[in-house]
Amino acid sequence: MDTALLNTLSALDARHHIHGNSNPRAVVENGAQVFSRGKGIRVVDEDGKHYIEGLAGLWCASLGFNEERLVEAAEKQMREMPYYHSFFGRAPVPTIKLAARLAEITPEGIEKIFFACSGSEAVDTAIKMIWYYNNATDRPEKKKMISRQNSYHGVTVAGASMTRIPINQEGFDLPIDRFLQVGGSHYYRYGEAGETEEAFVARRAAELEDLIQSEGPDTIAGFFAEPVQGAGGILPPAEGYFEAIQKILRKYDIFFVADEVICGFGRTGNMFGSDTYDLKPDIIIMAKGLSAGYQPISAVGVTGRIFDGIHNLGAQKGAFGHGFTYGGHPVAAAVALEAQNIYQERNIVGHVQTVCRKFQSRLSTLSDHPLVGDTRGIGLLGAVELVADKATKTRFDPSIGLGNKVFEETKRNGLLFRNAGDQLLFSPPLIISEREVKEIFDILENALNKVAETL
Ligand SMILES: Cc1ncc(COP(=O)(O)O)c(C=O)c1O
Known part of the structure; x- marks a missing residue:
């Protein structure tokens, strides 16, 4: 392991912590990304970088990350x-x-x-x-x-x-x-x-x-x-x-x-x-x-x-x-x-019914993107599926790791989501605003365009 990492929390984690649903080799070699606080729909990592949590953690932080009540x-x-x-x-x-x-x-x-x-x-x-x-x-x-x-x-x-x-x-x-x-x-x-x-x-x-x-x-x-x-x-x-x-x-x-x-x-x-x-x-x-x-x-x-x-x-x-x-x-x-x-x-269900209109409409617009075979969702659940051939729905060769590349690009720009292979999954906190929905899809669209250029 890089000696600069040795005294960090990340290094400590790599040495002693077994992670669920993670690649153990990647964790041991690179250390984990450490998160220390959150506000609204965002979380903040150890380096102070802010990210929109596009999956509400694991689909659960409906009220965001600092609900005082x-x-x-x-x-x-x-x-x-x-x-x-x-x-x-x-x-x-x-x-x-x-x-x-x-x-x-x-x-x-x-x-x-x-x-x-x-x-x-x-x-x-x-x-x-x-x-x-x-x-x-x-x-x-x-x-x-x-x-x-x-x-x-x-x-x-x-x-x-x-x-x-x-x-x-x-x-x-x-x-x-x-x-x-x-x-x-x-x-x-x-x-x-x-x-x-x-x-x-x-x-x-x-x-x-x-x-x-x-x-x-x-x-x-x-x-x-x-x-x-x-x-x-x-x-x-x-x-x-x-x-x-x-x-x-x-x-x-x-x-x-x-x-x-x-x-x-x-x-x-x-x-x-x-x-x-x-x-x-x-x-x-x-x-x-x-x-x-x-x-x-x-x-x-x-x-x-x-x-x-x-x-x-x-x-x-x-x-x-x-x-x-x-x-x-x-x-x-x-x-x-x-x-x-x-x-x-706070009528959270009513809020979801309102804000999901923008969420679902931005999501379905992505269907026109050359890399996208399917977009689907309901409420504040949404997925984008990347395919090599829209007509036959053929997936990309997994060794390309395309979903991962999109993820790395959005992460660089402050957005986390979950990529299950080439399926990009979104389930943001239910308190999300329309402006934040726009932020998510602007970052995602830019990432898709950027990754498309590399192919
Ligand atoms: C539909 C469904 N059932 C069960 C579970 C298991 O929940 P847990 O991880 O709390 O054991 C999950 C977790 O994501 C889930 O999505």
Whole structure:
């Protein structure tokens, strides 16, 4: 390592810190980029350089990086009751209030709330709840879960078995048994040449029904879906997709789990992605925007029917034998509750509905750029997909690292986003202004032009 780096935080990090979802060799050789503070939608690195956080960190800092009310809520709760749990029939105050608030705002039918600390834990909890329910109701064979190509449902053993992004499974001996996959729901990438969107949806619905039939309907327990697939490339569903899928799930009594970890709390222009796409989930998974990312907290909302199963079997056994030490942590719950207050008082959903018009219109203009094959999004989610050939949708040779080159160029100019290969993903803080939307797209457009010149 460069000796000049040796005494820096970056060097310390390179020596001792294992990063998630990073190239370990690059971190060890170059050290990490260190961030020390944030203001509004921007973060500031160790060298004092300011960047727009085009992905709100990891899709979560909805209220930006210096919301004082959330700091105060944490401080107040720390003084009153810094820790307590929800085991043995006990519970701290803000956790009870947050459960009631979430039961009120989640889609119709969701009645009861369980808390964990991360999206992955919430996903695993949902799987276990479904297994538990099916044991409670004497359906011991009904245990398999279905998720979709490109889906992201976290990295725990069961969650990563449903995450269908190769890098999250390869090398980990995943998926484990009982986890099945169906094709992706994004028409641009998976529609066949000459196939209408309607025909594509019919094909995906038939594929699902065929899988259920071939495995045996009595063995299929749940279908997990993000309303808009996030980490897989910001892939909104084809028109009519969820209507067709939900019909099949109802027919075979398969639980529909909406993984709202990214879409929840305003991201798609409604409180939940389920509202945007008219989903009727049996279980809803929430995290990220729940606390605006300021505290690690996640939640699983279930219908009365599922709770009845948990209630009956749990009572019979003496306990529902599941729960996390820090699940529903009072400080995290107090912060999440205050985030909900802010969303309501400042009409964050209304703000997203207004500001997303400019965001989506600047995004779709990029479709005309010679490097761009597809632009897509909804609310404050947006992706740009780079292709070598617009007509055939052929991707660039990955060794060119084109998405990375665009990223390096925008980073030089003060904009961070996430490039999943040549898919450029944007999910800025929900408090973004129209002027800041313009800044993002001006920087991005210049970067695309500059990189295009080098080809
Ligand atoms: C849709 C979805 N589900 C689950 C997860 C996992 O959440 P966590 O990283 O908090 O475990 C994520 C994380 O990005 C996600 O986007």
